[in-house]
Amino acid sequence: xxKLDHQSSQADLHQNLDQQPSSNSSVPPQPAEQAGGQxxxxxxxxxxxxxxxxxxxxxxxxxxxxxxxxxxxxxxxxKDQSQxxxxxxxAMNLQDPDPETLKQLQKLQLIYDTLKxxxxxxxxxxxxxxxxxxxxxxxxxxxxxxxxxxxxxxxMQDSMQGEYSGIGAQVSKQDDFYLISDIxxxxxxxxxxxxxxxxxxxxxxxxxxDFSDVTSLAAEVRxxxxxxxxxxxxxPSDNQTYTLEVTRGKVENxxxxxxxxxxxxxxxxxxxxxxxxxxxxxxxxxxxxxQGVQSIIFDVRNNGGGYVFEVxxxxxxxxxxxxxxxxxxxxxxxxxxxxxxxxxxxxxPEEWKYAVLINKYSASASELFSGCLRxxxxxxxxxxxxxxxGVGTITRELTDxxxxxxxxxxxxxxxxxxxxxxxxxxxxxxxxxxxxxxxPLGQLDxxxxxxxxxxxxxxxENYLN
Numbered sequence: 001x002x003k004l005d006h007q008s009s010q011a012d013l014h015q016n017l018d019q020q021p022s023s024n025s026s027v028p029p030q031p032a033e034q035a036g037g038q039x040x041x042x043x044x045x046x047x048x049x050x051x052x053x054x055x056x057x058x059x060x061x062x063x064x065x066x067x068x069x070x071x072x073x074x075x076x077x078x079k080d081q082s083q084x085x086x087x088x089x090x091a092m093n094l095q096d097p098d099p100e101t102l103k104q105l106q107k108l109q110l111i112y113d114t115l116k117x118x119x120x121x122x123x124x125x126x127x128x129x130x131x132x133x134x135x136x137x138x139x140x141x142x143x144x145x146x147x148x149x150x151x152x153x154x155x156m157q158d159s160m161q162g163e164y165s166g167i168g169a170q171v172s173k174q175d176d177f178y179l180i181s182d183i184x185x186x187x188x189x190x191x192x193x194x195x196x197x198x199x200x201x202x203x204x205x206x207x208x209x210d211f212s213d214v215t216s217l218a219a220e221v222r223x224x225x226x227x228x229x230x231x232x233x234x235x236p237s238d239n240q241t242y243t244l245e246v247t248r249g250k251v252e253n254x255x256x257x258x259x260x261x262x263x264x265x266x267x268x269x270x271x272x273x274x275x276x277x278x279x280x281x282x283x284x285x286x287x288x289x290x291q292g293v294q295s296i297i298f299d300v301r302n303n304g305g306g307y308v309f310e311v312x313x314x315x316x317x318x319x320x321x322x323x324x325x326x327x328x329x330x331x332x333x334x335x336x337x338x339x340x341x342x343x344x345x346x347x348x349p350e351e352w353k354y355a356v357l358i359n360k361y362s363a364s365a366s367e368l369f370s371g372c373l374r375x376x377x378x379x380x381x382x383x384x385x386x387x388x389x390g391v392g393t394i395t396r397e398l399t400d401x402x403x404x405x406x407x408x409x410x411x412x413x414x415x416x417x418x419x420x421x422x423x424x425x426x427x428x429x430x431x432x433x434x435x436x437x438x439x440p441l442g443q444l445d446x447x448x449x450x451x452x453x454x455x456x457x458x459x460x461e462n463y464l465n
Contacts, residue, residue, distance in 0.1 A: 142407035150401040155219040166222040168251040181361040182302035185442030192246040195438030198233040258284040269299040273306025273365040278313035299357040305364025317347040329409025354379040355455035363387035375414040381426040390420030
């Protein structure tokens, strides 16, 4: 409107300059030459006025044109968006996406089309879409967030139950290596000569670089009882590479073992915080009480973690009323904070104290268990610095039997510490002899287990009457 008003007022001025006097005007007539000069003068003034109008108009119109043009280039209309944009934007509920989002979606379309047209084999749209959501999860900053196909998710569920078919070795990832963090007693892995700390190089000829995460590698190792799997491992302790053929078998996934070390000291080794371990733990504690035990050594070496509700149930039986940990995360699009607490009544004598054995393979729920007992001044930690996983995950099963594992929260110990990336530092540091460090703990004689002997000595000198 400003532009139109400006032009209209200038047009009126132009009309007034060109207007001729009427015949009945009182102004005397002009000579012809003088009249011609007046007309030229009038024409010149009119031309200057028009030029002035154009200059003023251009100074306003041209910048606006280029600004509008720039905006149109930055924010394409929906009809100019890629096919992926038209599909993704409604699904993501993005009503007015910003230019950067549209730019990235157009880049995704280019990648999608290039793979579809130029990959060495023909890819279906379903394969490309699956790669997109698997890659989305793999690109998250947390290494504990990933996609599980049907086979991998089924294998993970089996590992948390009582029995499965495989080689009886637990696998973890540290830095860029997939390595054996524990070997079950009398398992196919133990019989084949695998050792704790062995790093996988390949499985059945498939390089470890082809596995996206620990679960996918473990799924390749497992198989029907009686079948074989060929594993190539590097053993840092002797700087050698070994290729071993392991015959798979039924593996009993026992979650704990208990025994008396002396009339006053009990020993409980917690292999995993999986389904049912809390009930077995409480039964073992109750049996010790009846036998007159005064202190217990808890062994969570090589224990990679497990279910939160299992470990909190175990801690609730050992500790007085109070906070076990604080979880801080996100759910349903909102930040949340949740206190995990112990009830008022414990199941053990108030004066009981403990020693907890940890090592570099003790992670997650093991660190929660150990850290809570330490912070309540109920236990001394003995061994090596733990792994440092202070996060929890949720697993969401999808309709086709696959699943997502997503890092959902960080947990903070009673004293406020988060162990993620840090681990727990033992009050008493002691390592196993190099020759014994790679053996399953069940194969170690108690007398040669220097960490266990250190814990037993500490209890006898500090806790017993």
